[in-house]
Amino acid sequence: MATENKTEEEFDTVFSLTDSLELSSHHDYGPTRARIFKIIVIGDSNVGKTCLTYRFCGGTFLSNPEATIGVDFRERTLELDGESIKLQIWDTAGQERFRKSMVEHYYRSVHAVIFVYDVTSLPSFESIPEWIEECSRHAVGPLVPRIIVGNKCDLRELREVPASSAQLLADRYNYPLFETSAKEPSEKEHVDAIFLTLAYRLKSHKPLRLKQLSENSVRQLSQREQEEGLCQC
Numbered sequence: 596m597a598t599e600n601k602t603e604e605e606f607d608t609v610f611s612l613t614d615s616l617e618l619s620s621h622h623d624y625g626p627t628r629a630r631i632f633k634i635i636v637i638g639d640s641n642v643g644k645t646c647l648t649y650r651f652c653g654g655t656f657l658s659n660p661e662a663t664i665g666v667d668f669r670e671r672t673l674e675l676d677g678e679s680i681k682l683q684i685w686d687t688a689g690q691e692r693f694r695k696s697m698v699e700h701y702y703r704s705v706h707a708v709i710f711v712y713d714v715t716s717l718p719s720f721e722s723i724p725e726w727i728e729e730c731s732r733h734a735v736g737p738l739v740p741r742i743i744v745g746n747k748c749d750l751r752e753l754r755e756v757p758a759s760s761a762q763l764l765a766d767r768y769n770y771p772l773f774e775t776s777a778k779e780p781s782e783k784e785h786v787d788a789i790f791l792t793l794a795y796r797l798k799s800h801k802p803l804r805l806k807q808l809s810e811n812s813v814r815q816l817s818q819r820e821q822e823e824g825l826c827q828c
């Protein structure tokens with residue numbers, strides 16, 4: 596949800612809570628222990644980070660969210676092969692003025708990173724290398740899975756970023772690339788599949804063999820789309 600202005604003390608409380616949560620990445624809920632994974636969503640303002648995370652965690656589309664201040668937390672627990680996996684999603688602020696004092700909290704103990712751009716905004720795509728640089732500057736290890744997501748592909752006639760250019764960039768970093776829409780109802784399963792792909796990687800602890808993942812996940816996605824007739828942007 597959009598956040599009202601939080602005071603510094605409120606942020607400190609939130610971060611101390613989440614820090615303790617991060618440290619104990621296992622919650623023991625009796626017989627089933629849910630493993631908790633921190634996923635951060637990074638990208639320019641207005642690309643749709645809040646809407647994507649809300650679509651995945653809440654299942655609906657937010658038509659006019661406010662700009663995120665600091666960070667919004669959303670989470671969703673998945674049952675994967677009989678194991679509870681809780682994804683703790685950090686929806687970060689894209690506007691510099693709303694993020695500057697939070698950046699090291701974003702990257703601390705992160706388990707996966709999602710870089711988002713807007714396919715109708717070339718500048719937001721051109722910012723992706725800078726976001727990738729920022730991530731590396733905060734000592735996020737090479738084995739931490741990273742993916743690139745192009746959002747708003749429902750706005751077909753407004754597209755500014757050719758899918759081929761996006762694939763070239765993704766290949767340059769060897770990151771999986773997904774294009775989707777937080778708004779298009781028929782894309783809901785695709786948004787789920789993006790987070791599920793990450794969740795399976797995190798659950799299996801396997802480092803992301805990105806080439807293999809991108810081919811596999813594209814094959815899985817297209818198989819699933821054929822089965823369920825899902826549209827792919």
Ligand SMILES: Nc1nc2c(ncn2[C@@H]2O[C@H](COP(=O)(O)OP(=O)(O)OP(=O)(O)O)[C@@H](O)[C@H]2O)c(=O)[nH]1
Pocket residue numbers: 638639640641642643644645646647657658659660661662663664687688689690746747748749750775776777778779
């Ligand atoms: N057409 C379309 N609009 C979208 C989509 N996703 C988000 N939007 C719209 O884009 C605007 C920005 O969305 P947000 O989710 O707030 O963007 P953000 O990346 O969180 O922005 P910051 O919080 O400032 O970093 C809103 O008006 C959304 O309704 C999409 O998939 N398609």
Ligand SMILES: [Mg+2]
Pocket residue numbers: 644645646661662663686687688689
């Ligand atoms: Mg936001």
